[in-house]
Structure formats: C-alpha cells, structure tokens
Amino acid sequence: MTELEAFAVDLARAAGAASLPLFRTGVGFDDKNEGGACDPVTRADRDAEAAMRRLIAERFPDHGVIGEEYGEDRPDAEHVWVLDPVDGTRAFVAGLPLWTCLIGLRVAGRPTVGVVAQPYLDEIFLGGPSGARMIRGAGETALRTRDCSNLNDAVIATTDPDIFTGAELGAWRQVRAASRLARLGCDAYAYAMLAAGHLDLVAETGLKVWDWTALVPLVEAAGGRVTDWLGEAPNDDGRVLAVGDGALTDQALIALRRSVV
Missing domain, CATH: 3.30.540.10 (Fructose-1,6-Bisphosphatase, subunit A, domain 1)
Known part of the structure; x- marks a missing residue:
C-alpha cells in the first residue's frame, strides 16, 4: 500500500x-x-x-x-x-x-x-x-471484478430511475430490459459491489465530481472500466457508466450514447 x-x-x-x-x-x-x-x-x-x-x-x-x-x-x-x-x-x-x-x-x-x-x-x-x-x-x-461479457447475463444497478430525465430514462430502460437483474437504491455502494465482483454494471447521471472521482480508481484497479455515456472519461456532465467486464461497455453504450447525441 x-x-x-x-x-x-x-x-x-x-x-x-x-x-x-x-x-x-x-x-x-x-x-x-x-x-x-x-x-x-x-x-x-x-x-x-x-x-x-x-x-x-x-x-x-x-x-x-x-x-x-x-x-x-x-x-x-x-x-x-x-x-x-x-x-x-x-x-x-x-x-x-x-x-x-x-x-x-x-x-x-x-x-x-x-x-x-x-x-x-x-x-x-x-x-x-x-x-x-x-x-x-x-x-x-x-478485489476483482467478475467476467460477464453479455448484457443479458448482467446484474446491474442505479440509485433511482428518477435521476434520469427525458431520453436518459428511455436509455436506462433499454439497458435494464436487456439485463438479467437490476437493483436500485445503493448509491455509491453499488460501485463497491461491482469492484468486489457482485454487480456487473452501474449507470447514473447527475453526478458531481465528488460523487464519481473516488469510483474511478477503485473500479479500474479491480479490473473494471468507468466512462461517460459516450465512452470517454467521466466529466462535468455527470453521466457515468461503470462495468466490471469491459465487453459490456459497447453493449450498454448502444442505448446510452443515443440519449446524449
């Protein structure tokens, strides 16, 4: 350490x-x-x-x-x-x-x-x-994220669907419909569970810099990936996608990217 x-x-x-x-x-x-x-x-x-x-x-x-x-x-x-x-x-x-x-x-x-x-x-x-x-x-x-290369097999999370507005909500619903199981209400604890290999994907919006900065090193050090909804590094737009298996990124971004471009 x-x-x-x-x-x-x-x-x-x-x-x-x-x-x-x-x-x-x-x-x-x-x-x-x-x-x-x-x-x-x-x-x-x-x-x-x-x-x-x-x-x-x-x-x-x-x-x-x-x-x-x-x-x-x-x-x-x-x-x-x-x-x-x-x-x-x-x-x-x-x-x-x-x-x-x-x-x-x-x-x-x-x-x-x-x-x-x-x-x-x-x-x-x-x-x-x-x-x-x-x-x-x-x-x-x-800690190590787990392998999960197919969104249909993924356990996913977000804090509350009410955080999404307009097209964002539609994008979340598409990702949720494609996943195996979704859990709500965990806030940042969901990212810890992703790093520990219990969740596969977390998607959120409206995050401030203090909400997501700590999550990036934790998830990445455990083998996962954190991006915005365009596949770039998280930024001030507050949209964050974290995955345990990098193969899930492009699958989730099919829906998420359309909501912000």
Whole structure:
C-alpha cells in the first residue's frame, strides 16, 4: 500500500468516527434544495468532511481539497482530495446502511486513489496504484471484478430511475430490459459491489465530481472500466457508466450514447 493510499484509509476512518455515532440516532437534516426534490444534509456530512480536511491540512498542507460541504481549496494543486463525506444521505437519515464516505485523490488532474467506505459495516474499499482491496478491521481481501461479457447475463444497478430525465430514462430502460437483474437504491455502494465482483454494471447521471472521482480508481484497479455515456472519461456532465467486464461497455453504450447525441 502506498503512502497516499494508506492516508486515504486514515481519512475514511476519521470520517467514520465523525459520522457513525450519529447514524440511527434520529439526527435531523436540512434541505439544500428547498422548493425542489429534497436534498438532505446532516451534521454527519459536515462533521465528517471537517475531520478529513483537518487531517489533510496537518499531513499534506500543500494539497488541494474539493468537498461537497465546504467547497474548494486550491483545486488546481498537483494533488487534490475530492471528498463526499456521506454519499447517500437519504439512506443515512432513513437508517439504511448503504451510505458511504467517498475519498478520491487526483494527481495532475487524474483520479489516482479511490476509497468507498461504509463505517457501519466496517468496510473500506480501496483502489489505487497497488491494486484493489477491501479492508475490514485488520484484515484485507483482494478485489476483482467478475467476467460477464453479455448484457443479458448482467446484474446491474442505479440509485433511482428518477435521476434520469427525458431520453436518459428511455436509455436506462433499454439497458435494464436487456439485463438479467437490476437493483436500485445503493448509491455509491453499488460501485463497491461491482469492484468486489457482485454487480456487473452501474449507470447514473447527475453526478458531481465528488460523487464519481473516488469510483474511478477503485473500479479500474479491480479490473473494471468507468466512462461517460459516450465512452470517454467521466466529466462535468455527470453521466457515468461503470462495468466490471469491459465487453459490456459497447453493449450498454448502444442505448446510452443515443440519449446524449
């Protein structure tokens, strides 16, 4: 494990120490999108990001940070940590253990280290230059995506079909109809399950940079592929396709690409 990978694990544990004591306690939430679809934020989100920012400032004061709750600090630095302290806040406030902490590290603009951590389950999924692994307590398990070269055999996921609009929804329905089984509501935990070889494809839209940066190194280190809906690197349009077997990319893009061109 490299120094920066180990530090990403330290960040995940600090975030978990801040958020987990508030889980299933009836903690209230604010709505960041008053007047529209509810976009909750809790004390857990804010405390966890603050804890990670403190550690970064102490250990790597020249590194930049982009966080969902507290914005940008030197986003053009060579090393930039991209933080989503509680991804799946809706699950958090509902008491469902599918929320995660997302920690990504960009080096020269490229996602290089990624962590998806679920503190309640004591799971830290790490991907980076030294490979992909799941850490639980003092133990580690290597991660590898599974072979699935035919969309008809694939188990797929998205957070909620309501995230898709217009042609995007039609594209998702085509991919879902061609797949073997679809699961909903897992947020970023679905990408961890893809890296672990339990899911084959995840497609989403409307993602912010803190939603997808950590996912790229994790999935790629486990043997998968992450693109936008045109087959290029993920970007600010927020459309992400992740597959465990690269052969699924072109099959899914038949439908997805038509919705954005």
